[in-house]
Amino acid sequence: METPVAAPSPDSTSIFRERLLADLSRGKKTMFAILHKKLALAGLLIILVFVFMAILAPVLVGPYQSFLQLSRPMQSPSAAHPLGTDEYGKDILNILIYGSQVSLLIGFIASLVAMVVGTSVGLAAGFYGKVTDQLLSRATDFFLVIPWLPFVLVLVSVLGRGLQTIIFAIAIVSWPTTARVIRSQVLTLKERQFIERARAIGAGNFHIVRKHILPNVMPLVWAEAVLTISSAVFTEAFLSFFGLGPIGIETWGQMVNNAYNQLAILRGMWWYWAPPGIFITLVVLGFAMLGYGIEEILNPALKRGGGVA
Amino acid sequence: MNLRRYLLKKAVYVVLTVLLISSVNFFIFQVLPGDPTRVLLPKGGGSGNCTGSQTGGTSCSLRDELIAEWGLNQPVVRRYAIYMGNLLQGNLGTSITIRPGAPVTAIIFPVLSTTLVLVGLATIVTMWVGLVLGRISGWRRGSKTDVSITMTTLLGYSMPSFWVSLLLVFLLAFLIPIFPRPIGIKQSPDFFVQTANTLYYYTLPILAFMITNVAWFSLTLRNSLTDVLPEDYMVTAAAKGLNDRQQLRWHALPNARLPVVTASALYFGWVVSGVIVIETVFNINGFGLLTWTATLDQDYPVLSAVFLVATIGVVIANAVADILYMFLDPRVREA
Numbered sequence: 001m002e003t004p005v006a007a008p009s010p011d012s013t014s015i016f017r018e019r020l021l022a023d024l025s026r027g028k029k030t031m032f033a034i035l036h037k038k039l040a041l042a043g044l045l046i047i048l049v050f051v052f053m054a055i056l057a058p059v060l061v062g063p064y065q066s067f068l069q070l071s072r073p074m075q076s077p078s079a080a081h082p083l084g085t086d087e088y089g090k091d092i093l094n095i096l097i098y099g100s101q102v103s104l105l106i107g108f109i110a111s112l113v114a115m116v117v118g119t120s121v122g123l124a125a126g127f128y129g130k131v132t133d134q135l136l137s138r139a140t141d142f143f144l145v146i147p148w149l150p151f152v153l154v155l156v157s158v159l160g161r162g163l164q165t166i167i168f169a170i171a172i173v174s175w176p177t178t179a180r181v182i183r184s185q186v187l188t189l190k191e192r193q194f195i196e197r198a199r200a201i202g203a204g205n206f207h208i209v210r211k212h213i214l215p216n217v218m219p220l221v222w223a224e225a226v227l228t229i230s231s232a233v234f235t236e237a238f239l240s241f242f243g244l245g246p247i248g249i250e251t252w253g254q255m256v257n258n259a260y261n262q263l264a265i266l267r268g269m270w271w272y273w274a275p276p277g278i279f280i281t282l283v284v285l286g287f288a289m290l291g292y293g294i295e296e297i298l299n300p301a302l303k304r305g306g307g308v309a
Numbered sequence: 310m311n312l313r314r315y316l317l318k319k320a321v322y323v324v325l326t327v328l329l330i331s332s333v334n335f336f337i338f339q340v341l342p343g344d345p346t347r348v349l350l351p352k353g354g355g356s357g358n359c360t361g362s363q364t365g366g367t368s369c370s371l372r373d374e375l376i377a378e379w380g381l382n383q384p385v386v387r388r389y390a391i392y393m394g395n396l397l398q399g400n401l402g403t404s405i406t407i408r409p410g411a412p413v414t415a416i417i418f419p420v421l422s423t424t425l426v427l428v429g430l431a432t433i434v435t436m437w438v439g440l441v442l443g444r445i446s447g448w449r450r451g452s453k454t455d456v457s458i459t460m461t462t463l464l465g466y467s468m469p470s471f472w473v474s475l476l477l478v479f480l481l482a483f484l485i486p487i488f489p490r491p492i493g494i495k496q497s498p499d500f501f502v503q504t505a506n507t508l509y510y511y512t513l514p515i516l517a518f519m520i521t522n523v524a525w526f527s528l529t530l531r532n533s534l535t536d537v538l539p540e541d542y543m544v545t546a547a548a549k550g551l552n553d554r555q556q557l558r559w560h561a562l563p564n565a566r567l568p569v570v571t572a573s574a575l576y577f578g579w580v581v582s583g584v585i586v587i588e589t590v591f592n593i594n595g596f597g598l599l600t601w602t603a604t605l606d607q608d609y610p611v612l613s614a615v616f617l618v619a620t621i622g623v624v625i626a627n628a629v630a631d632i633l634y635m636f637l638d639p640r641v642r643e644a
Binding site: 021142144145146147148149150151153154155157158159230234237238241242243244253256260265266268270273274276277280281284285288 | 326329330337338340463464467468469471472475476478479483575577578579580581582585586589590600601604605607609612613615616619620623624627
């Protein structure tokens with residue numbers, strides 16, 4: 001059993017935060033260590049179900065309904081409409097299934113953008129150190145401290161509700177965590193002998209980063225990417241609930257918002273607002289489970305001490 | 310000496326961050342197309358073409374007058390200076406749609422106390438439940454109790470708070486109506502009755518908040534306990550005959566509580582997000598509901614001020630947690 005980290009020096013607040021982030025993620029990690037492979041697998045299965053749902057939407061529930069059918073608004077579940085209809089007479093199940101396309105699309109792209117930014121910042125800060133590190137780490141801290149919901153609300157209010165701006169806003173609040181994780185990984189990698197050896201035989205900075213550092217942090221980037229999809233889907237749901245989702249596309253968050261505005265709670269129409277919430281939770285949880293699972297499998301060293309059976 | 314330097318450094322950091330946030334706040338809103346007159350004057354806006362505006366009854370000159378009066382025709386740098394100057398004097402601007410013409414401070418500060426009370430209560434409950442759960446699951450790590458506590462708190466953490474709020478309203482205010490419906494607090498002239506009504510009304514929002522945020526504390530404490538328990542001094546404590554409770558209280562918890570302090574710092578960033586949702590769903594007239602209204606009504610000055618106040622609050626809360634950490638950790642204090 002290793003003793004915990006040595007006493008942190010008072011002049012680096014980032015150590016505290018790093019510790020916490022490590023603690024939080026390790027918390028979830030150790031928890032998944034209990035069942036880890038089973039859980040990663042469960043996460044993967046959940047994700048696959050939703051991916052197939054997104055791809056096979058036309059087969060499952062027929063074409064996307066872009067027209068209104070005002071003759072049959074707010075119906076209760078029936079054989080024809082298993083989850084009833086909404087205020088425009090649209091089949092709720094249809095909207096729900098097609099919602100998986102938007103959620104996954106936004107999740108994947110926002111995560112991709114956040115990974116590119118986060119990894120680049122993390123690599124640069126960790127590898128170049130000194131002033132570069134100071135500047136980039138301060139910037140990371142700065143973005144980390146801004147409360148995410150007001151920030152995305154402001155960004156999307158200002159930039160408009162386009163799909164791109166929403167993805168941009170989500171990526172902006174998502175990259176700092178990755179930058180931080182990658183930076184600390186690079187810091188330890190940098191001291192390893194193979195880097196020194198590469199330098200001794202005359203490798204340049206760019207070569208070292210590309211050929212030696214990057215391949216070694218990539219597994220971590222993958223784990224972070226999956227985790228970021230989880231938080232991106234979560235953030236998108238909040239934006240949509242606040243009426244700032246993408247225009248012209250019905251998302252799960254927006255469904256809950258519509259149901260809320262239609263007083264579906266008061267009318268006891270649980271079939272309208274409950275399923276989208278369950279779907280959001282499942283997707284968020286699925287990606288989180290898979291993310292921690294990947295971290296665990298790629299890096300068993302993370303599972304340290306502590307008597308976890 | 311060292312402590313003074315640390316506090317000074319912290320203060321400088323807070324001031325710099327606040328300045329940076331104010332600037333970011335100013336420049337984000339520069340991206341907006343047009344100017345406030347577009348929202349304020351009927352048909353007077355568009356892209357500044359005056360010919361079509363006669364029908365709306367707004368003359369081109371009124372718009373020009375307002376633009377000149379508000380300094381909207383000044384260059385960006387000049388406007389930035391005006392903005393920072395106003396900010397230093399505590400002037401956060403003028404509302405354009407919620408209460409047109411009213412100073413933003415007069416809109417924000419009255420509702421702030423409601424939110425602080427709500428957040429305070431919710432944090433106490435969340436922290437208490439989280440620490441109790443974390444202690445149980447850390448002490449019995451790996452057991453079935455541990456797995457179920459960890460799973461449940463993580464599930465709560467993965468659920469969007471707006472949905473949890475709706476679920477609770479549905480279950481506990483409609484299906485089994487034991488709590489008030491989210492239509493506003495019942496007013497009463499009597500102070501005690503009013504307080505009781507408020508607390509009763511706050512039960513569901515606090516519960517929703519607790520479910521979605523409890524993982525911050527339970528998981529952090531669980532993991533720091535997991536780190537502490539295998540330590541040699543814990544073996545010593547057991548060897549000298551202390552019972553479980555004594556071991557936990559005297560030896561494990563004092564060492565395990567530090568990461569929890571740090572967790573509360575990051576948690577404050579989530580509090581703001583949580584309170585926006587919960588006040589909106591439960592119709593509580595506070596800072597969070599104001600954020601939503603400002604977003605919906607596109608009251609940009611209010612939205613900008615709300616963002617600024619929330620972020621500064623989080624920055625200060627962070628700094629306080631860092632300083633508190635220092636006082637709680639002798640290793641840091643003496644380093």
